[in-house]
Amino acid sequence: MKKTLRGVRNVVVSFALLIILWQAVFSVSHFSEALFPSPTTAFKALLETIQDGTLVGNIAASLKRFAIGYASAVVVAVILGLILGVLPRVFQFVNPIVQLLRPISPMAWAPFIVLWVGIGDAPATVVVFIAAFFPVLLSTVSAVVNIDPIYFKVARNFGVKQPYALWKIIFPAAFPQIANGIHLALGTAWVFLAAGEMNGVQSGLGYMVVDARNNLRTDVLLAAIITIGALGLALDGALKFVDKRILNTWGGVEN
Amino acid sequence: MSYIEVERATKEFVHDKTPFTAFENISLTIERGEFVCILGASGCGKSTLLNALAGFSPVTRGRVTIDGREVVEPSTKYVTIFQNYGLLPWRNVQKNVELGLENRKLTRDERREIASKYIDLVGLSAFKRSYPRQLSGGMQQRVAIARALAVDPEILFMDEPFGALDAITRSKLQDDVRALSQIERKTVVFVTHDITEAVYLADKIVVLTPNPGRVKAIVPVPLQGPRDRVSHEFLEFQNRIFDLFHRAPDELVEYMI
Ligand SMILES: Nc1ncnc2c1ncn2[C@@H]1O[C@H](COP(=O)(O)OP(=O)(O)OP(=O)(O)O)[C@@H](O)[C@H]1O
Ligand SMILES: [Mg+2]
Numbered sequence: 185m186k187k188t189l190r191g192v193r194n195v196v197v198s199f200a201l202l203i204i205l206w207q208a209v210f211s212v213s214h215f216s217e218a219l220f221p222s223p224t225t226a227f228k229a230l231l232e233t234i235q236d237g238t239l240v241g242n243i244a245a246s247l248k249r250f251a252i253g254y255a256s257a258v259v260v261a262v263i264l265g266l267i268l269g270v271l272p273r274v275f276q277f278v279n280p281i282v283q284l285l286r287p288i289s290p291m292a293w294a295p296f297i298v299l300w301v302g303i304g305d306a307p308a309t310v311v312v313f314i315a316a317f318f319p320v321l322l323s324t325v326s327a328v329v330n331i332d333p334i335y336f337k338v339a340r341n342f343g344v345k346q347p348y349a350l351w352k353i354i355f356p357a358a359f360p361q362i363a364n365g366i367h368l369a370l371g372t373a374w375v376f377l378a379a380g381e382m383n384g385v386q387s388g389l390g391y392m393v394v395d396a397r398n399n400l401r402t403d404v405l406l407a408a409i410i411t412i413g414a415l416g417l418a419l420d421g422a423l424k425f426v427d428k429r430i431l432n433t434w435g436g437v438e439n
Numbered sequence: 440m441s442y443i444e445v446e447r448a449t450k451e452f453v454h455d456k457t458p459f460t461a462f463e464n465i466s467l468t469i470e471r472g473e474f475v476c477i478l479g480a481s482g483c484g485k486s487t488l489l490n491a492l493a494g495f496s497p498v499t500r501g502r503v504t505i506d507g508r509e510v511v512e513p514s515t516k517y518v519t520i521f522q523n524y525g526l527l528p529w530r531n532v533q534k535n536v537e538l539g540l541e542n543r544k545l546t547r548d549e550r551r552e553i554a555s556k557y558i559d560l561v562g563l564s565a566f567k568r569s570y571p572r573q574l575s576g577g578m579q580q581r582v583a584i585a586r587a588l589a590v591d592p593e594i595l596f597m598d599e600p601f602g603a604l605d606a607i608t609r610s611k612l613q614d615d616v617r618a619l620s621q622i623e624r625k626t627v628v629f630v631t632h633d634i635t636e637a638v639y640l641a642d643k644i645v646v647l648t649p650n651p652g653r654v655k656a657i658v659p660v661p662l663q664g665p666r667d668r669v670s671h672e673f674l675e676f677q678n679r680i681f682d683l684f685h686r687a688p689d690e691l692v693e694y695m696i
Contacts, residue, residue, distance in 0.1 A: 193490045280642075337495060338525045342539035342590065356529040426655035 207289030229403035232378065238392070239411065244379060245387035247415075249305050253312025254373050258366055261317050265324025266350055269358070275325060282318065290314035290376050294383055303307040303384035316373035323365020327358035356434060363427045370423055373415045389415075440507065441468035442626060443492065443594070448501030450487050461487040463651030464501070467645055472592075474620055474627045478634065483629040484652025486598050492628060493519045493596045496613035505594070515539055517594040518587040522602045524579045526571040528564070532582050533567040534556060541589035557585040561615070577608035581615075594626045601636070610668075613639055638677045639666055639680065646683050655684055665687075 186270050200206035210222040217225055268275040290311045297307045331354065338344075339353045355362075381390025389412050396405035445468070450461045462484035469475050477485050490496045491503055494513040503510045505517065513519075518539070526535050536554040545553070552564050558567055563582040571579050580600055587595055597616075601609040617640055620627045630645060637644050646655040660676065667673055 273668070334521060334523065334525045335527070337513075337521075338527070338538075340495070341515070341519055342586075343492070343515045343542050344538065346541065348542070353527070353536075356527070359529070 218400070218402055221406050225403045226268040226406040229401070230410065233392075233404060233407055240406070242387055242389050242392045242408075243411065243415065245305075245385075245391075246308075246381065246389045249309045249381070250312055250374065250419075251376050252305075253309040253377070254316050254370065257313040257316035257373070258320055258354075258369070261320035262324050262355075262362060262366075265321045265362070266328060266354055266358070268321075269325045269328025270346075270350070270354065272329070282321065286318040286322070291379050294380070298384050305385070307384045308377060308380035308388060308390065310375045312377050312400065315376035316369040319369040319372060320362075320365050323368070324358065324362050327361035327365070328354055330361065331357045359434065360431065363431070367423055367427065370420060371416065374412075374419060378412050442471040442473075442506060443469035443628075444502070444504045445488075445492070446502045446504075448488075448498040448503055450484065450491055450496075451499045453597050460651035462647070465647075465652070465654050466501075467654060467657060469624055469626060469628065469643075472482070472624055474617070474629065474640055474642045475645060476637035476683065477611075477628065477630045477644075477645045477647060478632065478637045479647030480632060480649055480684075483647045483649035484625050485559055485647060487631050488647075488652065489519070489596050489598050489628065493517055494690045495519070503605075513629065514516075515590040516592055517596060518590060518592040519586055519596040520580070520583050520599065520600045522599040523578075524571070524583045526579055526582055526586075528571050532563060535582055536589050540584060549590065554589055557589045558582075560619070561585045575608075576604050577612060580604065580612060584616070584619070588623060588625075592625070594628065595620065596649075597627065597629045597634070602631075609636075616640070634677060634680050635668065638662075638673065638680060639668060644680065646680070658683075 210220060213220060216417060221229070230239070243384055268278055293314060294307065294311065301310055313385045335353050335357045339349045344352055377388075378390035378393065381388035382394045385391050392408040393405055393412075396402070396408060404413050446466055448465045449455050449463045452461060454457045465488065468518060477488060479485050489498070491498045491508065492505075494510045494517070497503070497511055512526070527538065530538070533554055536558055537550050540550045540553055543550075555564075555567070559566060561584055563581055563585065566574060566578065571582065574582065582598075600616075604612065613636060615627075616627070619625075627640075629637075629640060642662050644656075644658045644660060646658065647653065648655045658680065662672055662676060
């Protein structure tokens with residue numbers, strides 16, 4: 185409890201510092217309010233978008249796409265990663281393909297994605313999926329490969345056969361490292377969500393950024409940017425909490 | 440014909456294309472119900488031999504048979520207990536002990552009951568809901584023993600199971616294992632590099648020498664009844680085993696005189 189309080193205090197202090205710094209830079213800079221909004225203007229814009237309901241609508245749209253894209257990527261990548269992890273001979277051949285696809289920004293696929301899945305929620309969801317998929321897949325495979333061999337010995341000795349071993353032994357043994365990958369992928373996927381919403385949709389935080397730019401509303405633009413950051417931070421915190429709960433119930437780590 | 444037979448068994452590993460012999464030409468027999476200790480210095484192939492007996496990694500030459508059948512893979516008929524326990528940290532004590540029962544045709548209650556019986560037997564009734572990390576090393580090893588006994592194996596293979604424990608806990612567990620093996624009528628093959636431990640536990644000691652691992656001697660332990668680690672007979676016999684390694688410890692010579 186003390187620890188969380190201290191954590192909250194640190195966050196408050198650090199954000200206060202950021203706002204003070206922002207205000208200071210604004211005061212000494214020669215930019216007009218339209219080019220570089222002050223904290224007050226940005227805050228007013230934030231209030232305005234909250235009051236007219238656009239912010240909540242955009243957040244809801246973004247979160248929905250993110251949840252679907254990210255969750256499905258995690259599920260598919262973990263299952264595939266577990267299978268590839270126990271079949272190193274197959275992974276040998278899959279790995280080069282993964283290594284080829286992985287460095288391609290999900291955004292590079294955007295034109296094709298729009299052609300294939302159309303417009304609306306789908307493109308941004310697919311971009312999030314791609315962004316989350318590879319880090320989770322690779323961390324799952326390496327987690328399985330690095331499982332302490334004693335767990336496999338125990339499984340063989342006590343007659344735990346496939347496919348049961350996959351979820352009785354392999355998944356939980358690999359879980360701490362998989363959770364790491366899932367966690368890292370959250371940040372990456374969130375970054376690409378906003379990017380993915382800049383084409384082919386009329387809602388979401390990414391759209392809000394583009395729309396504000398088109399209307400020359402830099403204050404709203406900044407409000408959207410702040411929201412993206414804050415939500416990313418909140419999601420990260422939420423996932424950390426869930427991770428810890430799972431690891432605790434599984435007895436994996438000490439506090 | 441003996442229960443476990445090892446005939447001119449050799450295990451070779453190939454490392455960077457150079458073959459390495461872990462042990463060579465080992466022959467020994469173990470009878471049903473016997474408590475056999477495999478004794479030898481570090482690196483003489485004890486674990487490798489045990490892994491071959493337990494079917495984890497079969498021999499490259501020679502034969503290992505249990506009950507007349509060649510050992511090619513592990514089975515719940517012979518369970519191995521490892522030095523680092525091999526408990527599943529994501530399962531509590533109860534669930535760890537149930538592991539080997541889960542592929543049997545048992546109801547949940549039957550499974551629970553069998554597991555509970557063995558947890559009680561190793562004296563951990565109060566810790567059924569605890570996770571391995573919450574237990575001491577000695578308690579964790581008890582869980583591993585309960586888990587092994589729960590599948591009612593014919594043989595227990597133990598690989599330096601008490602190596603990581605303090606002397607007091609170790610001697611308590613030695614007593615327990617010896618008692619349990621008699622109550623439950625198990626054949627036990629117990630690997631150790633501790634001569635006292637071997638003399639205290641074994642009906643028969645297989646002494647290995649290194650580079651590559653070979654059988655130096657197979658010595659039946661002549662001590663009758665409950666053993667006393669400081670009795671004259673015990674120390675005398677222990678010294679004989681020491682002599683086999685060509686190093687009689689000075690401190691024991693005093694007792695002998
Ligand atoms: N999988 C393996 N591949 C290659 N060499 C191995 C393998 N397993 C064991 N060895 C080698 O075989 C030899 C015997 O190892 P082993 O673990 O059986 O010894 P040990 O008697 O159990 O030693 P300790 O008392 O230290 O446990 C060692 O030199 C080891 O390096
Ligand atoms: Mg060993």
